[in-house]
Amino acid sequence: MKAQASTQHLIELHGVVKTYSTAAGDFTALKNINLQIGAGEFLGVVGKSGAGKSTLLNMITGVDHLSEGEVIVHANGAPISVHKNKEDEIALWRGQTMGVVFQSFQLLPMLTLVENITLPMDLCGNFNPKQSRQRALELLRLVEIEEHADKLPAYISGGQQQRVAIARALANDPPILIADEPTGSLDSVTAEHIFEVFERLVSEQGKTIVMVTHDESLSTRFSRTMRITDGELETRPLEGKPKSENEAGSNPKRRLSWWRRK
């Protein structure tokens, strides 16, 4: 159950391999991934679709099984080997340890924004109902959307929905945020706002964030950026920007579309 202690890293991937069998034969989505992520890092993983970005995240969150290797997360005290626990235990652990944000928001359409955020607290039982609502409203304030608290997701824009999704990911105050193309379906201005929220969470709240994206223009704005190609992490990490220069990233003029850079 428990892996060997390691102090300096929050998330460790050791020799992670993921193979799918398809009609056309076995397909290896991840080829021997070794990766350490430290607390307070804002790690960006860039790559084309099909490169294995999402599979990598699924290994960290434990929603998919791995074929070989081990994923260890040192959070909330004891280190946990994500793939050596029962699914139900991991579900509860994940609810308290990791917040996950998707490209497609994944809000429950029948619940109001506040209810969407209190849902993880309800399921994990860390807060009583009154505290839950209080906390949910605080989180909505954090993502600057508290005025819509009692609306249904369908009545707000995509960018606003993504803010709610982030607030929901923070519901149980997890140390880790996992984001899968969180800006992928947003227009450029909104995407920038969302990205700024993530930056603030790292700098102000000390969260550790792992984000995958195919938008290479963002690569300079992570504290560390890795490129994944055909299931392999490029050995040399891309040039990351030091954390202290984070505020520079908020200048939208620095965002260049790939075709303009060419």
Added chain:
Amino acid sequence: MSPRRTKGKSASNHHAMSSPEAMIDLHGVVKRFKNAAGEFTVLKGVDLTINRGEFVGIVGKSGSGKSTLLNMITGIDHPSDGKVVIGGTDIYTGVSESQRSKWRGRNLGIVFQFFQLLPMLTLLENAMLPMDYADMYDFDERPSHAMEMLKLVGLEKFANKLPVLVSTGQQQLAAIARAMACDPPLLVADEPTGNLDTKSANIIIDLFEELARRGKTVLMVTHDPSLTSRTSRNITIADGLIVGDSRRK
């Protein structure tokens, strides 16, 4: 009309089979979406002319409006304002959705990124289906014609397999064969290589080049920069407007 039209004309002059006429003609196309959060404009007045035989790439980030533009051309969605003329037909004025489906069957082939094939039909049957809908060719000729299409994309060996049994790259090729089944002059592809590995993607692009060489007009939406070097013309969309129209060849 649009100043780009003349450029297109000269570009298509190398191709023996191409015609000088415009295949696609868009005039001031505007598309607004309304939802509970308010109204927003996805296409802000697009004028575009594409000639027969061109192999055009439409590039832009997600959310830029490129898929919406494609939907205007295929008749899948209808514009809030403006006019779309495909092969000389105004496809929106006084035409119902059902009639457009019928028109689409004969006049254009569509290839999607996902969900290309009907899973309950074999590749051959998938390729025959558009002929059944459009009532093209003699009923008994359809199998042999569909087989020719599968040969064109190199899938004749898999003709009687169900889609689940072939790779996604092969599924995409079969989808192209199906799109060409009724011999339409225009082929429209939305991120056709989006979830394919590099090798399969190359085969698809080779095929598109070949089709363009045979006089078909090919229109492809992509965000993959490596593909735009292969097209005869690239149109860049950002925030609902055409911001670039380059020709590389």
Added chain:
Amino acid sequence: MKPRWRKVLHDLFDNKARTLLVVFSIAVGVFSIGVIAGAYQIISQDMSVSYAANAPANIELRMTNFDEDALDSIRNQRDVKDAEARRVFNMRVRVPGTEKWTTLDVAAFDSFEKNMVNLLIPLEGAPVPNKREVLLEVNALEDLDVQVGDLLEFQLPDGSTKTLPVAGIVRDTASAAGDFLASPIAYVTMDTLPYLGEPESFNRALITVSGDGDDITYVREVGAELKDKLEKDGRLVIRSRFSETHKHPLADTINAVLGILMALGILIVLLSSSLIANTLSALLNQHLRHIGVIKLVGGQRGQVLRMYITLIMAFGVMALFIAVPLGGQGAYGLALFIANELNFTLLGYRIVPMAFVIQILVGLFVPLIAGLAPVVSGSRITVLRALSGGLADDENSASPEEGKRLPWFDWIQVKATRVLAARGIHIPRPFVISLRNTFRRKRRLALTLFTLTMGGAIFIAVFNVRVTLHDHIGQIGKYFVADVSLDFDEPYRLREIEQVAMQVDGVERVEGWQFVSGELLDANGNVMENLNVFGPPADSELVDPIVLDGRWIRADDVKKLAISEGAREYFPDLKAGDFVHIKLEGREEVWEVVGIFQFVDREGVLAYAPYEYVSQMSNLANRSYSFRLVTAQHDRAYQNAKAEELDKFFRERGYKVRVAEAGRASLDTAVESLDTLVVFLLIMAVLTAIVGSMGLTGTMGMNVLERTREIGIMRAIGADDRAVMRTVIAEGIVIGSISFVLAMILSVPFTYLLSTIVSLAIFQSAIDVVFTYQGYLIWLALVIILSTLASIIPARNAARLTIREVLAYE
């Protein structure tokens, strides 16, 4: 409210059509079980209580005329509690000014005030008639359109008429119980008899016992002693009937019929549960993404499971709110209908606790059991599968980690299409889509087919049962082929009657029959059952017997008879060549059984002996009381007309006609009462068919919803509205057609089963099953209409979707 329960609440009302479908399918099952269980309880309690409340006679003796002295000696007999004497005879009655004659049993009482046995319940008007007034039993109103105070015209044997006013309406639950075919009854006082041309003496004694009236052996013993005594006193007992105080004579029949209805009710519950299973598994399928999100943010399996079980329970509770009150009403309605048909009263409307409990159990547990499999498997889904989009996949399509093998059934379908194509048979691809879509959701298809097939099989079987019953009645009719029977109050010479009758236009042939009533005895001389011996000419063509054993009667038979299979109830091993002890006209004799024929007895066992012997035995050679006539046409209207004409013709010439009756009259009455039963069966069949087609509608709706994206692809490659609708409707019709073929097969055992149960209940013997194309044709038409209708709404919804919506559909 906690957000997860808010979600459950929302899911309950989110898709109203689906909620209605689930709630309605649960409600149908709960309702039908409630109606039948409730009616069963009410009837089995009230039938015996209400029957016993009116002091039904334990012993009924039909005797030659007797007086008060004889009645006193009956009353003084040991073990006799109460005894009443009546004079019962039949008369023809009509409302003055109308043409139609109705035959009534007229029962004359000595004193209405001292009515102790077979109590009359006053319903309207006077409870007691004065001299020259008449009370009518409530059933008589079905044939006579009269009210209290109206006059009735009674026809005397000499043809003259007398008019009596109707003083009141009463209910007599005991006198006619057990006989569907008995004539309605009218009541007069003894001192009215001379006015009607009848002697003021009794011919029937009704007796209750002082001991245990529910002990049939004891009742028989008392009856036997009484008869011995009466016969020693020189009185002739023609017939005797024994019955228990608390047992309605039709209790067994009704219980059996309710048993069949109960079986059908359980079947409906079963069918509706498969519908629930289908809908819930589709609901879970649509909710997989939600489940994925819940699990992703920390939800555990148990939490998900509890949410969905609560949802199912909520569906059940909603269904109970609809079905329990309706079921209670329906139960009482059904009980009331049966009570009216059988002429007994209910103790009043009430909730049957037993039925209530059964309904709640069915309403909560059936959906739970039906929904458990999809809920459990839905709660097991991994976050990855739930969120990775492959939600519209078929059950059997592999998830990414499993190797992709083609299911054998898909392989067969593809192979079959290729084999056909190789022979030049090309199926258009749009139809290939419909065909293969049919088999994609195999479990859903199986459940849909199950409900639709069951509905169809029962529907068809009910039609077959109806024809079987009619055919059986027709078989009985073979013993009563005559078009008109003509009975006289005194014997006439055969030749004479024949000559007169032939003068009536349309009469083709006349036969004189003998009739002797007696009793069937066991070897010790104890009475087993009444025996009716008919004596037609041995060469009569008016009896067309189905001889099961031995032979039919011959002219030279002496002390030989052919007896109905009903005798086997008393002598199970009876066969041709055996001897039976019988008592005819007061004499005990031993006769040989020459044959056993198929017949459905009522009111005693039927036997035939040749006229040639019976007339000698009765000293009536070449004479008879009873004649059978054949007329030129054989329909009922013609028979009725001829019967009336003959009646008038003979009376005018001074013959003492007792009754002239159309041959089919009694048969038609029998058919009518059977049709009541068939209507019940048909209602249940229609209910099952409704459940079946609801299942199909649900399935088509779910199929279309899940294939929205594929419909988008079809549109994208050129399918117009009509093509999309054709594909969907064709699938519905394919499912309907498969279910029809299965229903055709399944209807055969169902027909046998239902026919056997029904005939055992009604006739106490199994009958020959007859099949009719009617049920098949009607069901074929219905199933095609139903499956088209069931697909039209989903198909229209499918056609209405724009491609953009479809491809954006997630």
